[in-house]
Amino acid sequence: MTKEILQLVYLHGFRSSPNSSKAKLTGAAVQAKIEDGAALQWFCPQLPPSPQGAINLVLNHLQNAKPANVAIIGSSLGGFYANWLxxxxxxxxxxxxxxxxxxxxxxxxxxxxxxxxxxxxFDFKAEYIDELKALQITQITMPERYFLMAAKGDELLDWHEMVDFYASAPQLVLDGSDHGLSEYSLYLPQVLDFVCAGR
Structure with a gap:
């Protein structure tokens, strides 16, 4: 019986790209797993400035995919999109x-x-803020579906808000570090273990 493929989607942050260090590290690790025989498919697109456009791009890619065969990894703004997805x-x-x-x-x-x-x-338009408001998730359901990695040293976002928002979800809260998660490579195996668990 053929194993069903896990569609693994990586969503970069605001003003970022698939060339970000975390995206490239994750892509390389996924590729290594694929070469070892893992049934994975990697998708790391350049997201458009429009939040709704970004969501539509991902949904179009995932047409007909079963929820059990999809996992999203999102960084910063990509994490916001991951909540909605x-x-x-x-x-x-x-x-x-x-x-x-x-x-x-x-x-x-x-x-x-x-x-x-x-x-x-690129032009980040005022209407995009309205799109973000429309995509806001006020509370996650089934927290066990989520895994939070947050840095207390994040210089851009408040880690307390992250911890509160994902209160019942598995969490890895790092002392220090930064918004870009400089030590991400150390924790990447935990990220992949979470998304591939049960497969």
């Missing part, structure tokens, strides 16, 4: 320093911006 699809999600209240966090950034990795310019 996990609730909508009923799948697992790993959230890395997630922006749990993204509309509030990103409202000051409306205007012309550039991508961190490429300096590519």
């Amino acid at each position: 996990a609730e909508y699809l009923g799948c697992k999600a790993v959230v890395l320093n997630p922006a749990v209240y993204a509309a509030r966090e990103l409202a000051p950034y409306v205007g012309q911006l550039t991508q961190y990795d490429s300096n590519e310019p």
Whole structure:
């Protein structure tokens, strides 16, 4: 009997890209598992500035996928998207320093911006804040589907809010560290163990 493939989706953060260090580290680790025979499929797209556009991109990729065969890993704004997708699809999600209240966090950034990795310019429109508000999850259901990695040293987001938001979910709260999770490679095996558990 053929093993069903786990669709593993990585969603980068605001102004970031698939070239971020965490995305590349995760992709390399997944590829190594695939070469060892794991039934995994990797999807790490460049997300558009529009939050609803980002959600639509992922949903289009996951058409007809069973919830049990999907796992989302989201960093920062990608963690916010992961919340909505996990609730909508009923799948697992790993959230890395997630922006749990993204509309509030990103409202000051409306205007012309550039991508961190490429300096590519883009327009972050006021209407995107409305899209974020529409995608806000007020409370997660089935906390066991989620795994939070939060850094007390996050210089951009409040780790207390993260811990409270995912109160009943498995959590790894790091003393120190930073928003980018500099030590992510040390904890990546735990991330993959969570998403692949039971398979």
